[in-house]
Amino acid sequence: MASDRAIVEVRGLAAGYGQGDVIRDVSFDVYEGDYIGLAGPNGAGKSTLVKVLLGLVPPNSGTISMFGTDISMFRDWGLIGYLPQRTNTYNPLFPASVREVISLGLLSRKGFPKSISSDDLKEVDEIIEKIGIVNLAGKTLGELSGGQQQKVFLARALVSKPKLLVLDEPSTALDPVSRDSFYSMIEALNEKDRITIIMITHDTGNIGEYAKKLMYMDGEIVFFGSFEEFCGSEKMKDYFGGFYQHIICHRHR
Numbered sequence: 001m002a003s004d005r006a007i008v009e010v011r012g013l014a015a016g017y018g019q020g021d022v023i024r025d026v027s028f029d030v031y032e033g034d035y036i037g038l039a040g041p042n043g044a045g046k047s048t049l050v051k052v053l054l055g056l057v058p059p060n061s062g063t064i065s066m067f068g069t070d071i072s073m074f075r076d077w078g079l080i081g082y083l084p085q086r087t088n089t090y091n092p093l094f095p096a097s098v099r100e101v102i103s104l105g106l107l108s109r110k111g112f113p114k115s116i117s118s119d120d121l122k123e124v125d126e127i128i129e130k131i132g133i134v135n136l137a138g139k140t141l142g143e144l145s146g147g148q149q150q151k152v153f154l155a156r157a158l159v160s161k162p163k164l165l166v167l168d169e170p171s172t173a174l175d176p177v178s179r180d181s182f183y184s185m186i187e188a189l190n191e192k193d194r195i196t197i198i199m200i201t202h203d204t205g206n207i208g209e210y211a212k213k214l215m216y217m218d219g220e221i222v223f224f225g226s227f228e229e230f231c232g233s234e235k236m237k238d239y240f241g242g243f244y245q246h247i248i249c250h251r252h253r
Helices: 046-053 098-109 118-131 146-158 176-191 227-231 234-240 244-251
Strands: 006-015 023-031 035-039 061-066 080-083 164-168 196-200 213-217 221-226
Touching: 006 046, 023 046, 023 196, 023 213, 023 221, 035 046, 035 176, 046 061, 046 164, 046 196, 080 146, 098 118, 098 146, 118 146, 146 164, 146 176, 164 176, 176 196, 213 227, 221 227, 221 234
Parallel strands: 035 196, 035 213, 080 164, 164 196
Antiparallel strands: 006 023, 006 061, 213 221
16 A cells, blocks of 8 residues: 655656657656556657656656655665666677676665675675576576566666666566566565556556556646546546546456
């Protein structure tokens, strides 16, 4: 269950690339313990919003507070774990072991010089055991299946013990069995470890089984609330047409 403590506060946000805004007039709060499915059509601004929250794209207007600090002053990036789209993040021929790849997730909380200590390696081994990939620790990424690789990248995002985990289309390259296993793992991180989740997804047919809230974007926020509110909304019925409930609501528990 989410608490009443907002860890992300966004007000009047507009952002984009070059001339013009991709997203505009975006305002919302993310509370500790939330699990938010972030959905919308291609080009709706989902990835842009996430990049702004991660400090990768500057806002054109509006304000953002991360863990009570204005994003322009926020430096504690180890509180945020990020799992980008897998296909864009690595060279499969790069000769690094799974353990070495995961250890890179600790660098966000280090000053200069950025180096890995023996205590850091203990944390790496702990997360490897937690995610259930001990048998993969000495292998390279190129030797792993898509589902195995995704678990490695998840471990890299979690090794710094973040309070907020942001995932960008994590199930895109997964087969149905791997996808369900991955979703169940994320749900457990939210329910048992109290990690707040924001997940970009096109998988609207399944996300209602796991996420607690839905944010639907199309340049701006069209809807943000619980799945119960979404499925009972006449406004959303008018927006999506008569079949919207069959897309999302039939899979919501």
